Amino acid sequence: MKQVNFSHPGGFPLEQETLERLQTAYRSELYEAIKAHLSIEKGKNYIIAHATDKTRGWAVIHEPTQTGEGILYPIKTGITNNYLKTTKTTTNLTYGDGNSQTAYTDYEAEYVGDAGTPVTNDNQAVNYYDLKDFVIVKNLKSIEEILKAVGDNIDAIKANVTAVEGNIRSIETNINTIKQSYLPIDGSKAMQGDLNLGTHHLYLNNLNTGTTSDYLLAVNNQNQVVKSSTLLESLINRITILEDRPASTVPIGMIAIWGKPAPFPEGWEEYVPLRGRMAIGFDNNQSEFNNWNIRDGGSKNKILTQGNIPQLDLTLPVSKGDNSGGDYRYINATDIEYGGEKEYLNAVNKGNSPTAVNILNPYHIVHFIEYTGNITGPVDTIAPTSPENLTVSNIASSSLSLSWTASTDNVGVTNYLIYKDNSLTPLTELAKDTLTYNVTGLLTNTSYSFQVRAKDAAGNLSNPTTINAATVKPTVPTLQHAYYGGENMILQWPNSIDSGALTYELYRSINGGGPMLVQTSTDTFYYDKLSNGLTYSYQIRINSNGYTSPYSNTVTVTGRIL
Incomplete structure (x- = not known):
């Protein structure tokens, strides 16, 4: 649609007041009536009608720099996509005073897949x-369908309410029958008075006659049956202990001779008070055993003194050159004479500290x-099953996604461990x-193997499930530019080639x-200021995640003064 500007002081080739009234009739009366009818609010964008491949659509857009009524944009025919691209184009005419002024403003919109870079200059603005941020205005047909569906739901709810009311009446009848026929509170039928259970009682009429520890159930003053939580919990715990205990004819506390290392039969433990005592070899003629309290055993280390070493048959050297019983240099004794016969004094442990001998049994x-x-x-030794259907998706230059179906286990799976290249250390748990x-964090254009293992609470690990995958080389995007003269120029390129952030290098020659x-960044645009008459050439390449791509196409621009 077009908007004509007739309000410049120089006038317009047609009669200015008449044309101004025509435009006011559209903008201030017809357009405002449509917005009021559709409840359009300031600051929000609306889709009044989506375009199709055969018909145009309409949108009301409040531009970022605009305040007030908003602009009605026609939408080109086409299939709905992710974004709406709007183009505002102005046309100048020479007015009666000889000045060139803005006369026409064209508004047009179209569906696009990606958001480009906004452009603003003297004659055009692109946004x-x-x-997803638009409010969809429903047409009368859609509203009628919604109202019909709501009406059908209301009818269904009414039918359900009627059925529920019937059920309530039936339940009330049953309750009255139970009250009068099966368990009357006054005890005229079924049970009457207090039920004596020995130590515990079932009080039917008066809760106050019992204590918290001697009743199971009672009827309180409001005719409500209540229970003794303390007593019931105690009984349940005792029953649980008895159920868990295996049936056995062996009395608790029975002591038996074992005479072997562990392990022991089920339900048996070492009797610690008799640890180290021997059941055989007892000599009642020895005075040491007359008192049980002094038979505490001994240390595992025993010091042998000279007094309790038995006689030894040793051959000692007779002369300096005699080695029949040992070398004289290694005899720890006092040498009386260095020739002929030798005499050895204090030949046992002379001058040394007493050393204990370890007499502890080897087990x-x-x-x-x-x-x-x-x-x-029983100890859980059964490993979970291996994860199945391991697949790779979303493969990019430095990342990919793994997915699998759940493992099973006789007790229960607790975790999954992810490994890379058969490493012993998992990437994550x-x-x-x-x-x-x-x-993430993978190298570009590199092959990897990944393993997934299931783990249970006992620490058992399943056999790994393995899959091989390789990251891809990102494709060099096409370099584009926008330049309309003057010193400002913008370069841009798409980043839809990879799911992750890529680093681009931008080169310029003059x-x-x-x-x-001139730039190393993950940005996909670059602003440059050009000098008049100089020719600039630009290329980009990817240098990211260990991969350097070839150069892109070359964009050449010559600066010119407007």
Whole structure:
């Protein structure tokens, strides 16, 4: 649609007042009436009618720099996409006073897949709007369909309410029957008075006659049956302990001779008070055993003194050269004479500190065991099944996604471990309900293998499930530019080639000179100021995640003064 500006002081080739009234009739009366009818608010953007491949659509847009009524944009025919691109174009005419002024403003919109870079200059403004932010104005046909669906739902709810009311009446009848026929509160039928259960009682009429520890159930003053939580919980705990304890004819506390190392039979433990005591070899003629309290055993280390070393048959050297019984240099004794016969004084441990001899048996013997009835559950040694259907998706230059189906286990899976290239250390450990993982930080154009293992609470690991995958080389985008003269120029390029952020290097040469690196960034645009008459050439390439791409196409621009 077009908007004609007739309000310049120089006038317009047609009669200015008449044309101004025509435009006012459209903008201030017809357009405002449409907005009021559709409840359009300031500051919000609306789709009045979506375009199709055969018909145009309409949108009301409040531009960022605009205040007030908003602009009615026609939408080109086409299929709905992610964004709405709007183009505002102005046309100048020479008015009666000889000045060139803005006379026409054209508004047009179209669906596009991606948001480009907004452009603003003297004659044109291009903007991009995310369609998710628009309010969709429903037409009369859609509203009628919604109202019909609401009416059908109301009828269904009414029918359900009627059925529920019938059920309530039936329940009330049943309650009255129970009250009068099966368990009358006054005790005229069924049960009457207090039920004596020995130590515990069932009080039917008066809760106050019992204590919190001697009743199971009672009827309180409001005719409500209440329970003794303390007593019931105690009984349940005792029953649970008895159920968990295996049936056995062995009495608790029985002591038996074992005489072997552990392990012990189920329900038996070492009897610690008799640890180290021996059940055989007892000599009642020895005075040391007359008092039980002094038979505490001894240290594992025993010091042998000279007094309790038995006689030894040793051959000692007779002369300096005699080595029949040992070398004289290694005899710790006092040498009386260095020739002929030798005399050795204090030949045992002279001058040394006493050294204890370890007499501890090489393994631990348990002589006595006691039956305690403590049963430990069986150890879980069964590993989970391997994860199945391991797949790779969303492969990019430095990342990819793994997914799999859940493993099973005889007790229960607790975690999933992710490995790369058969490493012993996992990349991560996931919760049991997490069946996907996004792997990042990978090198571009590189092959990897990934393993997924399931783990249970006992630490058992499943066999790994392996899959091979390789990251991709990102495609060099096409370099584009926008320049309308003057000193300002913009370069831009798409970034839809990869799901992750890429680093771009931008090179520029001036008047055929060598290329110079002017920007290293993840941005997909670059603003430059051009000098009149100089020729600028630009190229980009990807240098990201260990990969350097070829150069893109060359964009050449010559600066000119408007």
